[in-house]
Amino acid sequence: MSKLLRVLIVEDSEDDTDLLVIELERGGYQIIYQRVETKEEMQAALEVQEQWDIILADYFLPRFSANEALDLLKENNLDLPFIIVSGKIGEDTAVAAMKAGAHDYFIKGKLTRLIAAVERELREALLRQEHRHAQEKLKYLAYYDELTHLPNQRLFIHHLAQQIKNNQLFAVLLIKLERFSKIKYSLGHAFSDKLLIAAIKRIEVCLQPQDFLARVGTDEFAILHIFEKQVRNFSANNLSLEQQAQHQAKIIHNQLIEPFQVDKTIAFSGISIGIALNSLSYEQPEQFLQAADTAMNQAKPDFVNYAVVFDKKIHQNVVKRLQLENDLQQAITNNELHLNYQAIVNLKTEQINCLEVLVRWKHPFLGLVSPGKFIPLSEETGLIIPLGQWVLTEACQQLSLWQKQFSHSLPLAISVNVSGIQLSHPELISHIDRLLQNFSLTGKHLKLEITESVLMENPSAVTKVLEQLKQRDIQLCIDDFGTGYSSLNYLRYLPIDTVKIDRCFVSQEGNDKNYDILKAIINLAHSLELNVIAEGIETEAQLQMLRNLGCEYGQGFLLAHPLNSQNVRNLIEEQFGCWYSA
Structure with a gap:
């Protein structure tokens, strides 16, 4: 069964083009091809929907050249197998072409190796494509959550750093689905994954266009809430930034506290929200996220204390508690209890x-x-x-x-x-x-x-x-x-x-x-x-x-x-x- 091969041929001679097509067909390929002989024609060919598998190019054309064709591929960010088939090409010229991006070269009339070269270059192109896809996936996973496709903590930190640099008024809201672990262990990972997606959809309804949502933990989401002069129906003149952030937290809480129906099963989750305002004047974005996390851990998944705004007193209490923990460890070790x-x-x-x-x-x-x-x-x-x-x-x-x-x-x-x-x-x-x-x-x-x-x-x-x-x-x-x-x-x-x-x-x-x-x-x-x-x-x-x-x-x-x-x-x-x- 013939293998389909889509070939873009950069050639000013129709006869030489036909010889190339015949040679490829002898090699068992079903050929779809287009001949171009100018930069404009090649650009038009590259812009069509059809995906080219390989390019065969003469080195010298009256109005175009293989080197210019290679440059055009780079301008279009394309990586296609590129083989030069030329009537005359010196060794130095061929080496220069290879350095410019060509993958192989042949002398017209001496095409016995052409089929083997085409197959080799197609395989290597496939390997390069798979490598690029793997690299792209790694890059994606470095900044995005694979399940929810939301930005992850790294990208959230990067975005937050830009807002700090721009002296933007903002609040970081950290949201935790309190019963998520119990739901996952009792109803399974597939169910809990669907629950997360449903929760995200509800959160997104509450966001303003300039807000930035990220998944920063198994059951935690962070929102970078950017303040405008008008937040919903409340103006900055008659509501403090803290009140505006708490109002936004209330909107989110009211959305998430409603029962979720997933696969005909009803699930509930308590919601805790920690809030850190830019008025804390931290210089590092991680400090804001940590402050929101500290406040979130002071919140309670109820209808009254579900949202806590971080302040210095909370920080002092946390530090005191940590110190008390360390002191208790020492007291047990050193026999200081009675x-x-x-x-x-x-x-x-x-x-x-x-x-x-x-x-x-x-x-x-x-x-x-x-x-x-x-x-x-x-x-x-x-x-x-x-x-x-x-x-x-x-x-x-x-x-x-x-x-x-x-x-x-x-x-x-x-x-x-x-x-x-x-x-x-x-x-x-x-x-x-x-x-x-x-x-x-x-x-x-x-x-x-x-x-x-x-x-x-x-x-x-x-x-x-x-x-x-x-x-x-x-x-x-x-x-x-x-x-x-x-x-x-x-x-x-x-x-x-x-x-x-x-x-x-x-x-x-x-x-x-x-x-x-x-x-x-x-x-x-x-x-x-x-x-x-x-x-x-x-x-x-x-x-x-x-x-x-x-x-x-x-x-x-x-x-x-x-x-x-x-x-x-x-x-x-x-x-x-x-x-x-x-």
Whole structure:
């Protein structure tokens, strides 16, 4: 089967043209050709829609030459195989032509190599084309996102740098689809890709012609919003630039907060937006993007605080938080934390049943740092693992010391709070085993408190860990019960010994609804054969109410304040001194 070959022949002789065509046809080609002999004719031929495969050119023509033809190809940015077929051409001239861009040359009447040369040049042209396409794709991917075809972060930074250089008024808006990762993992990559495309279309509806949109992360988009004198129906005279940027963020939020329907499936996503204004006077474009990112991480995917404008105070808070993180790392490493203990008391006998371990941090410059500040920080950064291991180690060591000072039969246990991250850590069980063995304790000496929400996040996985703990006779307690979202069905099967009622239900003893809730929780726990601890007991009325409801144990300032180890020893001597001596 003949191969189609489209040939542009630069030749003033029709006979020589026919000889070329015949030779190519002998080589098995079906020829489509056009003969030109002037620059104007060749330019016209190059402008037609038909794509030429190869050019065969005489070196000298009355009004044109091969070198001029090569120059014309360069002017048109074309890379076509170019072979010179000339009646007379010296070696030096041929070499000069090759340097100018010709690929081969022949003497008219000596065309035995022509077919092989044509095939070779067509192959090499194809390789050059593939290389160019690869280079173009690499260049495209360097500045554009392959999925969405939006500019990427590199091109956004470049464009932003130009606006800074031009002293343009602008705002950088960084938008995050908060639930994108969960949607991707649950509904798949193909679905999430379509969701991204749908989100982009909604964002584009909100943009002004001069705005610049880019994809700068898996689920993040950046907008370079250029301010004009008139932003929609608000003028710069009666709205500040910050208000205009927030108004633009509101428009985008209202678009993206609506449910997405993709492949007949409905998906929702919370939206967080960080805003950085050019009034920050940064010199580097990356600083604006970082500021918007910092502000975005302060935003919340709700209907009120979804957009945050970056300011110096936010930056200071972030720096302080980072410093606190570093200080916490050092405090754990250098053993700068300490433990306090708060008694959990049997409400009938008023004897100490257990001591809850409370970690405290006295910062060398900040003083006492609230656990409500550094515990969440440790969970976010992963420091909860070394921190939790340290707390368990110190608490077990201290209980072992008390046991030796008083008696091995001292009827006390320690209660330690355990986070969800610790529960999922593969070394938790082995670490506890080592501690019990090293300090000559049994599982009955240890109680672990786990928040209600952690138990419900992944009940099947949590249950396996809890069952391993129960095999060691370790007591298990649901902390802050009533504030989470427990499934009573799961609660029946979890290997739990105790529920601890949150202080919010105890503190309002005069509230009839709270009383009914307390009564319901205690009755529910007893029906499941669980005992109950009420925390936050501060008044005699609260204590008496809980006793009347049948609550077994209590904790709070009325019963005992958090104490250091020495004061706990004194308390133990006071409670158990008639039985044991130091």
